[in-house]
Structures are given as structure tokens and as C-alpha cells.
Amino acid sequence: MAINRPFNRLPTASEILEPSPAALMRRRAFSHYGFIFGGGFLLFIVVIALAAPLIATHDPYDQNLAQRLIPPVWQEKGSWEYPLGTDGYGRGYLSRTIYGAQVSLLIGLTVMLISGVIGTAMGVVAGYFGGRVDMIITFIITTRLAMPAILVALAVVALIGSSMTVVIWVLGLLIWDRFAVVMRSTTQQIRNLDYIAAAEAAGCSTLRILLTEILPNVFNALIVVATLEIAHAVLLEAALSFLGLGVQPPTPSWGLMISEGKGHMFFKPWLIAIPGVSLFVMILCINLMGDGIRDVTAPENRN
Amino acid sequence: MLIYTVKRFGMALLVMLAVSVVTFTLLRLSGDPAAAMAGESATAEDIEYVRKHYGFDRPLAVQYWDWGANALRGDFGVSIYLKQPVAQIILDKAPVTMKLGGIALTFALVLSIPLGVLAAMRPNTLTDRTALTIAVIGQAFPSFFFALILIYLFGVALRWLPITGTDTWLHYVMPAVTLGYYATPAIMRLTRAGMIEVLGSDYIRTARAKGMLPGIVLFKHALRNAIIPVVSLSAVQLGFMLGGSIVIETIFSMHGIGRLAWQSIQRSDFEMMQAIVLTIACFYIVLTFLADVLNAFLDPKIRVH
Numbered sequence: 001m002a003i004n005r006p007f008n009r010l011p012t013a014s015e016i017l018e019p020s021p022a023a024l025m026r027r028r029a030f031s032h033y034g035f036i037f038g039g040g041f042l043l044f045i046v047v048i049a050l051a052a053p054l055i056a057t058h059d060p061y062d063q064n065l066a067q068r069l070i071p072p073v074w075q076e077k078g079s080w081e082y083p084l085g086t087d088g089y090g091r092g093y094l095s096r097t098i099y100g101a102q103v104s105l106l107i108g109l110t111v112m113l114i115s116g117v118i119g120t121a122m123g124v125v126a127g128y129f130g131g132r133v134d135m136i137i138t139f140i141i142t143t144r145l146a147m148p149a150i151l152v153a154l155a156v157v158a159l160i161g162s163s164m165t166v167v168i169w170v171l172g173l174l175i176w177d178r179f180a181v182v183m184r185s186t187t188q189q190i191r192n193l194d195y196i197a198a199a200e201a202a203g204c205s206t207l208r209i210l211l212t213e214i215l216p217n218v219f220n221a222l223i224v225v226a227t228l229e230i231a232h233a234v235l236l237e238a239a240l241s242f243l244g245l246g247v248q249p250p251t252p253s254w255g256l257m258i259s260e261g262k263g264h265m266f267f268k269p270w271l272i273a274i275p276g277v278s279l280f281v282m283i284l285c286i287n288l289m290g291d292g293i294r295d296v297t298a299p300e301n302r303n
Numbered sequence: 304m305l306i307y308t309v310k311r312f313g314m315a316l317l318v319m320l321a322v323s324v325v326t327f328t329l330l331r332l333s334g335d336p337a338a339a340m341a342g343e344s345a346t347a348e349d350i351e352y353v354r355k356h357y358g359f360d361r362p363l364a365v366q367y368w369d370w371g372a373n374a375l376r377g378d379f380g381v382s383i384y385l386k387q388p389v390a391q392i393i394l395d396k397a398p399v400t401m402k403l404g405g406i407a408l409t410f411a412l413v414l415s416i417p418l419g420v421l422a423a424m425r426p427n428t429l430t431d432r433t434a435l436t437i438a439v440i441g442q443a444f445p446s447f448f449f450a451l452i453l454i455y456l457f458g459v460a461l462r463w464l465p466i467t468g469t470d471t472w473l474h475y476v477m478p479a480v481t482l483g484y485y486a487t488p489a490i491m492r493l494t495r496a497g498m499i500e501v502l503g504s505d506y507i508r509t510a511r512a513k514g515m516l517p518g519i520v521l522f523k524h525a526l527r528n529a530i531i532p533v534v535s536l537s538a539v540q541l542g543f544m545l546g547g548s549i550v551i552e553t554i555f556s557m558h559g560i561g562r563l564a565w566q567s568i569q570r571s572d573f574e575m576m577q578a579i580v581l582t583i584a585c586f587y588i589v590l591t592f593l594a595d596v597l598n599a600f601l602d603p604k605i606r607v608h
Contacts, residue, residue, distance in 0.1 A: 142314075143321040146584040146591075148546025151564055152329065155576050158568045159334030235445055239550055242447050243565070255445070262451060266459050276448035284443035291439070 028296045035292025042285040049101040056095035057083070060252045064090035072270050085270055088260060093270070096252040097278055103253045104234050104282060107168055111233035114172025116226055119179020124214055126180070127187025128206075134184075141180050149174050150239060157245045167246050171236055175229065182225045186218040220297040227290035231283045238279055254279050307599050315592045322584040323374070326577055327367050335359075339571035340383050370577075380574035384567075389578045392563065397582075399469050399559035400552070404544050406475050407483035408537060415487040416533070419494025420526065426499055434495070438488035446547065450481040450554045467556035478555045482548060486540035493536050497529030531601050538594035542587030 006015065019027070029035055048055060064086070071078045072085040072093070084093035126137035156170050190196065199209050240246030241255030249256060254275035261271025337354035338345070345353075354360050358369070373380065379389040422434040457477060458466040465474050501507065502525055510520045548561035556562070560579060567575035 139318070139321070143318050143325065146318055146322050146542075146587050147326065147580060148543075148549075148583045148587070151546055151549055151580055151583065152326070154549070154565070155568050155580070156329060156333045159330065159571065231443075238445050239447060242445075243550065243553065245568075255447075258448060258451070265451060265455060269455060272448070272451055276445070276451070279445050279448060280443050283445070284440065287439060287443055 025296060029292070032292050032295055034288040035296060038285040038288025038290075038292060041281070042289055045101055045282060045285065046105065048098055049105050052098045052102055056092075056098050057081075058092035058095045060091055060095040060099040061250050062091060066090065069264065069268055069271075071268065072274070075270075084274055087257070087271060088264065091250075093257075093274055096257060097254070097274060100252040100254045100257060100275060100278065101282070103164075103247060103251060104237065104279070107164065107171075107237045107247075108230040108234040108286075110168050111171045111175070111237070112226055112230045114169070115174075115176035115229060115233075116179050116222075118173070119176030120183045120222060122176070123180040123183025123185075124187050124210060124218065127184040127191060128210060128214060130188075130191070137180070137184070141177055141184075144174075144177050150236065153236065153240065154243065154245055157240065162240075162245045162248055164247050164251070167237060167240060171233055171240075175232060175236065178229060178232075179222075179225055182221055183218060186221040187214055190214065190217050220293075224290055224294040224297070227286060227293060231286040231290070234279070234283060234286070304599065308596050311592055311595050315588050318588055319581075319585060322588075323371065323577075323581055324367065326580045326584075327370065328363065330573055330577055331363055331366070334571060334573070336383075336571075336573045339573060374581075379578040382567075382575050383572045384570045384575075385572075389574050392575070393560060393578060393582055396558055396560050396563050399557055400545060400548055400561060403475060403478055403482060403548060403552070403557065403559060404541055406479035407544055408486070408541050410479050410483035411486040411490055411540065412537065414484070415491035416494050416530075418487075419491040420498055420521070422491070422495045423498030423502060423529075424521075431495075434491060438491050441484055442488045444484075446481055446485055447550050447554060449484070450477070450551060453477045453481060454554075469557045469559075474555075474557070478551050478557060482544050482551050485547070486537075486544065489540065490533060490536055493533055494529065497532055498525060501525045501529045531598060534601075535591075535594040535598055538590040539587075542583075542590050545583050545586050 067082065067086050067090040068088055070082050070086045073080055073083045075085075078085060082092045082094065084097060086092055087096065122137050122140070126134045153170050153174055157166055160166050160170075196209065196213055199213050204213075237246055237253070238255030238258075241253040242259045244259065247253040247256055249260070257275040258272045261268070261275070264271050335350075337350050337357070337359045340357065341350045341353045358366065370380070377390060379393075381387065382389050382392060385392060418434045418437070422431040425431055454466055454477065457464045464476050465471070466477070468474055507520060507525055510524055511517070545560075548559060549564050550561070551557075552559045552561035553565045560582065564576070564579045566572075567579065
């Protein structure tokens with residue numbers, strides 16, 4: 001074995017034994033730059049979002065018309081009282097950005113959960129049962145893929161009336177397709193392995209097999225897709241809010257902030273730059289973390 | 304080959320039917336066409352009158368049947384707002400969106416395929432990492448933010464390109480770049496993966512051993528085989544672009560189907576919304592069908608299952 005053994009004392013157990021798979025995975029994870037950077041910065045964003053009431057200098061809903069459109073502190077007329085400037089209603093941009101992170105993360109996570117449950121259920125059932133069930137579910141997935149998601153989301157939200165709840169449910173019920181496709185193919189890969197056959201032979205009920213044998217083994221792929229779908233959900237919500245059919249004012253959503261700022265864009269670019277860069281950074285971190293998880297748990301799926 | 308094509312065609316028709324049913328049901332369940340038609344200042348009696356007059360009180364299935372029978376004859380109803388046949392309006396606006404999608408896809412392919420090939424020729428080097436970084440960064444930008452940045456840079460600060468409208472081909476540059484760059488990472492990664500796989504295969508090694516010029520090996524043999532899955536992906540991405548054109552066309556004020564969709568949504572124009580969703584779904588289905596058939600033609604292994 002290619003392990004360096006100490007020559008002047010008896011070796012300890014951890015020096016003789018091969019590192020456990022968990023230890024190997026930890027080693028791979030912490031040497032993967034994308035994962036460290038993405039995950040670390042995302043953690044930072046989450047902490048800021050959670051600590052928003054403590055950190056934000058002003059109330060994000062507090063309008064102050066005397067202080068409208070103040071530039072950020074690094075420009076001439078800026079001041080440290082409003083470090084990132086103010087918007088058209090005099091609301092502090094730093095506070096709105098921080099609370100906007102809350103909104104984005106909240107929507108991203110809930111939409112991911114809803115679409116994840118739907119998509120995983122469909123994918124695992126299709127992969128496990130195969131045959132006619134698979135055909136029907138594949139047909140449903142194909143139908144959903146053929147419909148332009150953002151158009152349908154816009155139409156339904158416009159008709160029902162937009163609010164955070166409506167947006168979350170409409171998006172959640174629409175973007176489960178990636179979950180379904182990935183879970184279906186992953187389940188198919190393990191469907192014919194011996195331990196599934198053993199569980200069936202032992203008389204386990206189908207539900208039990210699905211929950212205790214299949215789910216834990218598709219979990220790695222599930223985490224990767226879930227992470228990437230959080231980013232997808234954040235992007236979709238931003239697009240909806242930008243068009244005015246997402247989160248409603250005065251709730252701070254980065255897409256909405258970009259929309260409100262675009263009228264002043266040419267002379268006061270920070271109004272769209274700051275929320276835009278925030279969106280970019282958050283999506284980048286989530287994608288990096290998702291790619292990192294995939295590289296760490298299943299490098300063969302990288303392409 | 305023929306049986307495969309027929310089966311795929313049948314499937315495509317079924318999916319189209321399913322999409323129309325789902326869209327119809329979703330729209331009718333979410334909102335009230337009678338209220339939309341009657342207008343904002345209508346009383347409850349007016350809305351009831353409109354409902355009876357246009358048959359919105361019939362069961363959904365009967366309404367759908369009616370709509371479907373007309374649609375098969377090419378009559379997609381009349382726009383509540385514009386008072387003109389929906390089909391004609393869509394046909395008028397379609398060319399703009401088609402042009403936009405075509406240019407956007409061309410841009411994406413021209414950018415991503417060479418990048419992918421370059422990255423595959425030198426895997427895990429700086430070139431590769433740079434290309435992958437471009438891909439990762441490209442996927443993180445929201446499309447509307449990217450569009451606004453382009454407008455600010457090229458439309459206002461540098462004044463190189465026009466911002467709104469569709470008069471000349473220059474008007475299409477910024478919208479096409481915005482729409483196309485989103486497909487770039489996926490196509491680049493797929494090209495790279497395909498090329499890496501193909502470049503490691505035996506027949507490439509044979510070609511090199513025979514003394515063929517590296518350029519010919521790369522293009523005539525390797526790229527041709529690696530490009531097959533990219534064809535499918537391009538068709539799918541074009542379909543997505545047509546759906547995503549709603550945001551881009553609205554920002555750049557282009558009179559295409561996307562902007563028409565946005566206006567119809569704002570006006571609760573049910574007939575139009577239904578027809579537009581169906582049109583875009585139809586394009587997506589046709590594109591994926593063509594991609595499937597082309598794939599089966601190029602790679603006979605696919606036809607077997």
C-alpha cells in the first residue's frame with residue numbers, strides 16, 4: 001500500500017487503514033476550487049440574508065423623498081449614510097439589496113422544493129416501473145417541455161394576479177421537468193442492480209423499496225439538480241418581477257429593482273448595476289456549488 | 304427509417320394535442336374570458352351577457368372541442384383587443400421572431416463550436432479552463448440584465464448600434480446576442496465533450512498515423528462525428544429561444560411574436576395567448592422532431608430502439 005509509514009514509532013490506526021469514502025469525499029470537496037468559492041460565498045450571502053434585520057442600516061420600505069437618487073458612496077455625491085445610494089423613492093439601496101437576497105433565496109428554495117417533490121416522484125416512478133407507466137410519464141414530460149415555461153407562467157400569473165405565493169406555486173408547478181428527466185435516468189441506471197432484486201425477493205413493498213433503496217442511491221444526482229434548479233428558479237422569478245408580474249412593489253426583489261431603475265439607467269447606472277450584479281453573483285455561486293457537488297460525488301457525469 | 308419517422312410524427316401530433324388541451328384548461332381556469340372581453344367597467348350583468356353570448360358558460364370540454372374544430376380549419380379565433388383574426392396577426396409578426404431566433408442561434412453556434420473544439424484540443428489547460436469559465440459566467444447572467452448592459456454600452460455610451468425597432472439588420476444584433484449567448488455554454492460543453500471522446504478514438508489515431516494533415520483530421524473526421532448530438536441540442540435551444548424571446552422583444556421593442564405575447568398577456572387576450580403558446584410549442588415540437596429524424600439518419604443505432 002502506498003501509505004507513508006512512520007519509521008521511528010508504531011503507526012496509528014488512521015495511518016494504516018485506507019481513508020474512508022466519506023473522508024475521501026471530504027478531501028475532494030475541499031480541494032475543488034469551484035465548490036469552495038461558490039459554496040463559501042453562498043454561505044456568506046445566506047448569512048447576510050438571515051441577519052438582514054441586524055445588518056441593514058435602513059428599513060427597505062422606508063421612503064424618503066428628500067433623499068431620492070443619491071449615488072453610492074464611491075461616487076462624488078455619495079455618502080456613508082446610504083452606502084449603496086438610494087432609489088427613486090429614497091429607499092436605501094444597501095438595505096433593499098440585502099432584503100432582496102432574502103426574497104430571492106426564499107423563492108428559489110421553495111420553488112425548488114415544490115418542483116423537486118413533483119419531478120422526483122414522477123421520475124422515480126417512471127424509472128422504477130418502466131413499461132406503460134414510463135411511456136405515460138415520458139409523454140407528460142415531453143408535453144411540459146414543449147410548452148414555453150416563461151410564457152405560460154406569465155399568462156397564468158397575469159390572470160390570477162401576482163403575489164409571492166402565486167409566483168412560487170406557478171413556478172413550482174411548472175419547472176419540475178429537469179428533476180423528472182434526471183431522476184428517471186438515474187433510477188433506470190440502478191433499477192436492475194442486485195440489491196433492488198434482493199429487496200423485491202425479500203418481499204418489501206414497492207413504496208418501501210422506492211423510499212429506502214432507490215431514493216438514497218439517487219440522492220447525489222438529486223442534490224446536484226436541486227442546486228441548479230434553485231438558480232433556475234431565482235432567474236425566472238427575477239424575469240417575472242422585471243416584467244412586473246412577479247413579486248409586487250414595495251417588496252424588494254432584485255428583478256423589480258432593475259425594472260424600477262431602468263428608467264434612470266443612462267445617468268444613474270448603479271440603480272440597475274447593483275441588483276444585476278447581485279443576481280449574477282448569487283446565480284454564479286449556486287451554479288459553481290452545484291457543479292462542485294457533481295464533480296465531487298459523481299465526476300463521471302461531468303462533461 | 305420510415306417507420307421511425309412515422310412513429311415520431313405520430314408522437315409529435317399527440318404532444319401538440321396535449322399542449323393545446325393543457326394550455327386551454329390552464330388559461331380558462333386561471334381567468335375569466337367573459338370578464339376580460341366585457342372590459343374593466345363592466346357590471347356583473349354585462350359579464351353574464353357576454354358569457355352567454357359567446358358560450359363561455361358551456362362545459363370546458365365543449366368549448367375546447369369548438370376551439371379545436373375551428374383551429375383545424377385554420378381559424379384560431381378573433382383577438383378580443385385587436386378585433387382581427389388571430390392567425391393573421393401571428394403570421395404577420397412571425398418573420399421578426401424567426402429572424403431573431405435564426406440569427407441568435409447562428410451567433411451561438413459560431414461562438415460555441417470553435418470554443419468547444421479549441422477546449423477539446425487542449426483539455427485541462429488554460430484554454431480549456433478559460434472556455435469553461437466563459438461558459439459558467441455566461442449561464443449566470445440574467446438575460447434582461449445582459450440586454451440592459453448591452454443597450455447601455457453599445458446603444459448609448461458608444462452609440463454603435465440602434466436600440467429599438469427592427470428596421471435594419473443592425474437592429475437585430477443586440478437582441479440576437481442577448482438571446483443567443485444563453486445557449487452558448489450548453490452547446491460549447493457538448494461540443495467539447497463530444498470532441499474529447501472522438502479525438503481519443505481509434506479511427507482518429509489511424510488517420511493521424513496515416514499522415515493526414517491535422518486540419519483535415521479535425522474537421523473532416525472528428526468534428527463531423529462529434530457534431531451529431533449538437534444538432535439535437537441546437538434544435539432544442541432554438542425552441543427555448545423562441546419561448547424566451549418574450550423578454551428580449553419587449554426590452555428592444557421588436558414587433559415579433561414575443562412582444563405580441565406580452566401585450567396579449569397584459570390585455571388578457573385569451574384567444575391570442577392560446578394561439579401563441581400553441582405556435583411556439585408547435586415550433587419546438589417540429590424542431591425536436593426534425594432533430595430526432597436527422598439524428599436517426601446520421602446515426603443508425605438510434606433507430607433500433
